[in-house]
Amino acid sequence: xxxxxxxxxxxxxxxxxxxxxxxxxxxxxxxxxxxxxxxxxxxxxxxxxxxxxxxxxxxxxxxxxxxxxxxxxxxxxxxxxxxxxxxxxxxxxxxxxxxxxxxxxxxxxxxxxxxxxxxxxxxxxxxxxxxxxxxxxxxxxxxxxxxxxxxxxxxxxxxxxxxxxxxxxxxxxxxxxxxxxxxxxxxxxxxxxxxxxxxxxxxxxxxxxxxxxxxxxxxxxxxxxxxxxxxxxxxxxxxxxxxxxxxxxxxxxxxxxxxxxxxxxxxxxxxxxxxxxxxxxxxxxxxxxxxxxxxxxxxxxxxxxxxxxxxxxxxxxxxxxxxxxxxxxxxxxxxxxxxxxxxxxxxxxxxxxxxxxxxxxxxxxxxxxxxxxxxxxxxxxxxxxxxxxxxxxxxxxxxxxxxxxxxxxxxxxxxxx
Numbered sequence: 001x002x003x004x005x006x007x008x009x010x011x012x013x014x015x016x017x018x019x020x021x022x023x024x025x026x027x028x029x030x031x032x033x034x035x036x037x038x039x040x041x042x043x044x045x046x047x048x049x050x051x052x053x054x055x056x057x058x059x060x061x062x063x064x065x066x067x068x069x070x071x072x073x074x075x076x077x078x079x080x081x082x083x084x085x086x087x088x089x090x091x092x093x094x095x096x097x098x099x100x101x102x103x104x105x106x107x108x109x110x111x112x113x114x115x116x117x118x119x120x121x122x123x124x125x126x127x128x129x130x131x132x133x134x135x136x137x138x139x140x141x142x143x144x145x146x147x148x149x150x151x152x153x154x155x156x157x158x159x160x161x162x163x164x165x166x167x168x169x170x171x172x173x174x175x176x177x178x179x180x181x182x183x184x185x186x187x188x189x190x191x192x193x194x195x196x197x198x199x200x201x202x203x204x205x206x207x208x209x210x211x212x213x214x215x216x217x218x219x220x221x222x223x224x225x226x227x228x229x230x231x232x233x234x235x236x237x238x239x240x241x242x243x244x245x246x247x248x249x250x251x252x253x254x255x256x257x258x259x260x261x262x263x264x265x266x267x268x269x270x271x272x273x274x275x276x277x278x279x280x281x282x283x284x285x286x287x288x289x290x291x292x293x294x295x296x297x298x299x300x301x302x303x304x305x306x307x308x309x310x311x312x313x314x315x316x317x318x319x320x321x322x323x324x325x326x327x328x329x330x331x332x333x334x335x336x337x338x339x340x341x342x343x344x345x346x347x348x349x350x351x352x353x354x355x356x357x358x359x360x361x362x363x364x365x366x367x368x369x370x371x372x373x374x375x376x377x378x379x380x381x382x383x384x385x386x387x388x389x390x391x392x393x394x395x396x397x398x399x400x401x402x403x404x405x406x407x408x409x410x411x412x413x414x415x416x417x
Contacts, residue, residue, distance in 0.1 A: 032073050034086070035065055035097040042096040064098040069138055070148040072104040076347040077113070084111060108144050112261035114250055114348060115143045118151045119282055121207065127157045143262040207281050207308035214281070217307035224416050225272070225392075228327030232388045238341060239353055241390045244323040245271040246383060247294045248345040249279060249301070249315070251287035258289045268344040268383035269301075269315055270392060271322035278395050278415045279382035281306055281313040292317060294350065310367045311397060312415055325384065329391035331368045331411035334358055342374035342407075344383020344396055352380075356407075368411035370394045376407055385409040 031039070039045075043057035050058075065071065074082045088111070089103035120128045135149035233241065251265045252258035267283030269292065277292070284290060285308075290301040297320065305314035335358065342354045356374030363369055372385060376396050385394035394409025 031062065031065070031097075032075060034074055034100070038093045038095075038097040038100045041094045061096040061098065064096065065101060068098055068101050069152075070101070070105055070142070070145040072101055072108065072144070074104070076349065078349065081111075081113065085113075105142055105144055109142050109261065112259070113144075114261055114264045114266050115147050116266045116347070117147045117263060118154045120150070120154060121282065121285075123154070123157060123161070127161065130157055143260075143264075207285060207311065209307075209309045211308075213286055214306040214308050215304060217312070218305050225325060225327045227329050227333075228389045228391050230389060233390060235341070235353070235355065238386065238388065238390055239343070239351075242325055242384065242386050242392075243343055243351045243353075244294075245325045245392075246343045246345075246351055247271065247277065247292045247322075248348065248350055249277075249283055249382060250289075250291040250293060251284050252289045253286060254288045258291070266345065266348050267381045268396070270382070270384040270395060271317075271324045272328070272392070272415070273324050274322050275317045276304075277301070277315040277317065277322065278412075279313050279315055280395065280397055280410075281308045281311050283382050284313055284315070290315065292320060310365060310410070310414070312367075312395075312410060314415070325386075325390070325392040327389070327391040328412050328416075329387055329393045330413050331361070331370070331393075334361060334370060334393060334411075336360060339388055340370075340372055340374055340393060341386050341388075342372070342376050342380065342383060342396055342409075343386065344376055344380035346376055346380045359406075362408075364408075367414055369397075370409045370411055372407050372409060374407060385412075 039058055039061050042061050043054050045054055072085075074085055077085070085104055085107050088107040089100055092100040092103040120131060123131065131150050131153040134153045135146050138149040139146035247269050249267045249269045250258070251267070252263060257263045265283065265287070267279060269277040269279035269283075271277050284303055287303070290303065292299050292301050292315075299317060299319035301315045301317050303313060304316045306312070338358050340356055340358055342356070343351055346352050354375045356372050358370055359373050360371040361368070362371055370385060370393060372394075374385065376383065380396050383396040384392050385396055387393050392412045394412050395415070396407065396409045
């Protein structure tokens with residue numbers, strides 16, 4: 001039996017089997033395989049058999065783990081990186097998950113594992129100040145701990161802002177007429193509040209379009225691929241055809257931050273010509289260093305065109321010759337219900353593929369959007385949404401609230417307008 005299932009099941013059944021009433025339930029289902037392996041080692045559980053005397057030890061170490069600000073989950077990283085991190089902290093496994101987790105944190109700093117910071121653009125100046133002040137001590141330890149702290153405080157401050165901004169309900173006036181037809185028509189086109197996949201609510205206007213950082217928008221590359229035709233591809237054939245166009249983007253304010261793996265943001269980008277890529281502006285905002293990554297291939301890039309008011313940005317590869325997408329399909333040709341596939345780098349996991357359908361066709365601030373059920377986790381911003389013939393139909397952009405089914409992509413042809 002898999003370690004996670006075994007440990008959870010045995011602990012859950014322990015009270016019944018022994019006839020002893022536990023002081024409180026011990027639920028370990030949310031812990032990763034690495035953490036559960038460390039729990040069993042630290043508590044002397046060598047043969048997988050958990051006895052009542054083991055429960056206090058398991059409870060102690062589990063609580064110590066949950067008190068950590070940064071709780072590393074190695075399953076979110078590429079296999080090679082997982083191996084190197086585990087090898088660096090192999091001796092700490094027997095000391096318990098909290099010491100092991102702190103060791104992994106130090107190894108991530110030493111091995112310069114990129115850090116994904118939450119986007120604080122939705123907060124006002126006071127909110128940003130609160131988050132950074134609350135996480136100042138975490139920043140002194142490591143950028144990974146600072147990012148985890150900011151993620152926690154971002155959600156907390158956002159909830160406070162939403163409560164303060166919520167309008168007070170007023171009783172309806174009895175004499176006010178109700179236009180049922182108008183209300184029904186309005187309900188058919190719900191408003192969409194944009195949230196980038198990197199976390200934190202954001203509207204396109206929150207990217208500060210007037211900042212001197214942004215270059216002028218001149219549309220996409222001069223060359224635009226036509227719409228690919230031909231047979232419908234299997235999932236594997238589709239991946240082979242389009243995945244070479246999808247890159248990881250690493251962004252940092254300066255070279256010192258990048259080399260120290262400090263304040264490094266991670267997103268995705270899609271090659272639309274041999275030297276140009278489409279991505280989201282919130283992924284590269286205020287970045288002085290941009291690096292494209294695909295497998296072991298990497299090279300510098302620069303921001304050449306930007307329309308932050310619609311979150312559309314174009315990068316130029318400075319050294320790598322890119323393999324662009326085979327085709328681009330117009331928004332007007334899209335059909336609700338047709339299958340689509342998202343390829344991006346959620347949490348840095350390169351060229352991850354998810355399937356779904358076109359859930360609806362919408363717009364936000366005059367920008368055409370594709371609502372899709374194709375899942376994308378943080379780090380997917382700037383990735384590609386493709387149809388079954390390999391056409392790029394959208395650039396994955398944001399989710400609404402915390403609902404993992406409401407994903408949106410900017411229509412691909414918007415990058416040539």
